[in-house]
Amino acid sequence: MNIVMASDHAGFELKESLKKLVASLGHTVNDVGAHAYDGEDDYPDFALALSKVILAGKADRGILLCGSGIGASVAANKIKGIRAGNCEDYYSAHQGVEHDAMNVLVLGGRIVGAALAEDMVRGYLAANFSGEPRHMRRLNKVKAIEQGTLS
Secondary structure, rough: OOEEEEEOOHHHHHHHHHHHHHHOOOOEEEEEEOOOOOOOOHHHHHHHHHHHHHHOOOEEEEEEEEEEHHHHHHHHOOOOOEEEEEEEEOHHHHHHHHHHOOEEEEOOOOOOOOHHHHHHHHHHHOOOOOOOHHHHHHHHHHHHHHOOOOO
């Protein structure tokens, strides 16, 4: 798969180590920043850059990091077509794909350690959306919310 990755300063160190893991698993990595530590950068810029790559069809999924994962998740989820989940455990990282068609895994660089982050990335990248009727029904409702047609 083609994986786009991004982080602000608070997720920078973890992103750099996870890039190596993702590549070692046979995936192509597109790092859209930050490319150097900058304590003054802002997570919304990276959420937008990562999302644009996914929505352009140039990446299958994304991995986005900030300090807690919350800000980056909030920003990414404002973008139509992005389903970002801030995960702190292995189950959520793969279940988010299997049940909710999550296309961006969000991690908190100040919250999760490297070993747990690696496990979550492995689970996320190995998971596939189930397509079960109940999950399709729910995904279609999420899409209707994006379109403003769910009432």
